[in-house]
Amino acid sequence: MARQLIDTGFKDVYVLKGGLREWTRAQFPVDIKLVHKRECVSCHLDVTPGIVSDWQLSMHSKNMVSCSVCHGVFHMSEDDVELAKPVEPEKCGMCHEPQWNQFKAGKHAKAWKAMKAVPAAHWQPMLLMEGMKGCGGCHKIGIKTIDEIDTLREEAADFGIASCDSCHTRHTFKKAEAVHPRACQTCHMGFDHPQWEMYSSSKHGVRFFLKQENVLPEDAAAPVCQTCHMQGGNHEVRTPWGFWAIRLPLPQEDAWAAARKKILQAMGILDLEGNPTERFEVVKELDMARLTPEAWQQEREKMIGTCNKCHSVNFAKGELEKGDRMIRKADMILAEAVDIVAGLYAEGILKKPERYVRPFPDLLALHEAATSIELKLFHMFLEHRMRAFQGAFHNNPDYAFWYGWSNLRQDLTEIKEMEKELRKKKQKQTENCNFQIQN
Ligand code: HEC
Ligand code: HEC
Ligand code: HEC
Ligand code: HEC
Ligand code: HEC
Ligand code: HEC
Ligand code: HEC
Ligand code: HEC
Incomplete structure (x- = not known):
């Protein structure tokens, strides 16, 4: 949307249409100069x-976006601190409409x-979820409804509702911070999504750091997370495969289709007959997987276009297809392991936890899985x-091979x-039992 100069009486204050003036009018029916006279800053x-x-x-x-523009004018002393307003991303959106619209999508x-949709989420301490010291500390980037914010403020956390400050932190709110790959580091690291570790030691990351250290010149090519995932500054992030690397429809009947079906069943997204379940509805609603070939292809083309800024299309396609083939390889091994555990349930050798809806392993039980063998399966998966x-x-060979593939083989x-x-133990039990009956 085109920027529009709104005459606020201040020099060089450019705000977007539907910006400062309407916003202050709607939220805080006070004259902007009056707001500014109040002494938030001098006391703070x-x-x-x-x-x-x-x-x-x-x-x-x-640009005269003072404390009170975001926090209101109702708190003015140490005795009324609770009247300071919370800042939701909608508020940023009133002046930054394009970013807000992209972010929302x-x-x-x-x-x-998405965090709350995982069954195991409900068995975790509140402190780590709504308290934002664990899962919630990263997933707070998501939008919360007004009801959710009210409950949060009553029960767990007064803060953590702004979303936008995940990449340009308060109160500097700098674009320069958000374009640096470290802006993503806190969340995109570690156990199940070590993108920071993988990127920073890949050739792409190494070149980026060499530029920072002036070994390579400033305009040497080196993509950062944002080059590939926020193309052109677009705040609407999405990848073809997504986090789970599941997509529909399943390919023509082949070995991979069978393996993928098994994984979707173990995620509780398909039932044992192969029909979509209630969890499938969540996957759809939360955009957790591309559900048509077109939706997937569109994201893939976008990615190839990005690589093509530096590499040939041929090179880029080939590299990305290697990623697809890696998913295939990994799926085949995981599916074999799912089969083993499912078989043990079916034969009554392993007792299926009561809370599983279906007589099948539930990968979304995460670390709450009941036995060592099921926990192993969780590590394979996540x-x-x-x-x-x-x-x-x-493009991180060590992660793909040693931390990934090699461990998958060991898990199996x-x-x-x-x-x-387990089978031996069961057999012994049966033998003992028979022995006792005979005697
Ligand atoms: C007379 C001093 C004073 C003035 C004026 C003042 N504040 Fe505060 N403000 C405080 C104190 C004291 C706290 C509590 C700080 C603490 O907990 O350490 C506070 C806390 C806050 C908080 C955090 C609220 C929370 O729940 O922790 C915000 C936001 C805030 N002020 C914004 C403002 C804004 C905006 C203005 C101007 C409209 C303003 N303040 C004016 C003294 C003041
Ligand atoms: C009342 C209007 C208003 C509100 C509300 C507002 N901003 Fe801004 N913001 C501006 C103006 C004006 C600028 C100056 C740059 C420009 O012309 O766009 C700016 C600049 C920025 C920049 C770019 C800074 C840079 O380094 O180039 C970021 C990032 C930003 N705001 C984030 C936010 C976030 C996040 C929020 C909500 C917490 C927010 N803004 C709320 C008006 C606003
Ligand atoms: C260190 C930050 C962090 C923590 C802690 C964390 N997550 Fe995540 N989570 C992420 C990131 C980042 C992604 C996206 C990663 C990707 O796509 O590779 C993600 C993805 C997900 C997804 C997939 C979302 C989708 O729509 O595809 C779910 C569901 C999820 N996390 C739930 C949880 C739960 C439940 C917990 C706690 C048991 C948790 N996360 C802990 C950062 C975190
Ligand atoms: C562009 C909007 C914006 C402006 C302007 C702004 N704040 Fe904030 N402020 C935020 C956001 C966003 C948060 C975090 C809210 C959350 O986590 O839920 C916050 C949180 C706070 C907090 C509580 C969290 C903490 O770290 O202690 C205080 C205190 C505070 N602001 C004071 C101020 C003061 C004083 C000013 C003016 C000098 C100011 N703010 C200007 C957006 C703003
Ligand atoms: C995932 C990280 C991330 C989040 C979350 C995020 N931003 Fe940004 N933001 C960026 C990046 C990266 C840029 C620089 C884009 C570019 O290259 O022009 C940016 C730039 C901006 C700018 C400056 C645009 C310009 O060109 O001057 C504004 C304003 C802004 N963001 C507002 C917001 C608002 C509002 C939100 C919440 C709705 C938000 N951002 C959430 C990463 C983020
Ligand atoms: C505060 C934590 C946090 C920060 C900071 C953050 N992310 Fe994320 N990101 C998440 C979570 C959580 C998800 C999973 C959301 C979901 O799918 O429901 C996610 C998802 C994504 C996805 C979508 C993956 C998919 O499923 O297709 C991409 C791409 C992404 N982030 C890129 C970035 C980039 C690039 C940055 C830095 C500019 C960044 N993120 C900063 C937490 C964060
Ligand atoms: C050179 C481009 C490039 C860079 C740089 C890059 N990524 Fe990726 N990223 C990709 C590709 C390609 C995929 C897989 C896309 C697909 O699903 O086909 C991907 C996938 C992802 C996903 C989804 C889960 C996964 O890992 O497959 C997340 C989240 C993500 N990247 C975050 C990041 C973060 C954070 C950084 C920086 C620390 C980063 N990426 C750096 C190209 C890049
Ligand atoms: C901003 C430019 C840029 C972008 C965009 C980019 N790359 Fe690179 N890439 C490089 C540079 C420079 C190297 C280092 C070349 C070398 O290793 O000799 C590199 C190295 C690689 C390597 C290491 C193997 C090799 O040839 O040495 C792979 C694989 C790779 N890129 C794939 C991709 C893929 C896939 C994408 C898109 C998702 C992508 N790159 C996007 C610049 C880029």
């Missing part, structure tokens, strides 16, 4: 000096709901399968060993 220079100095560094302070916006294909896509071997042990 003592109360929270770091916040004031960050705000002074921001474009906001230079992308995957980040869904993060809070740690090692992820690393194998994410490592391939992020261990699962087979455990299966043997």
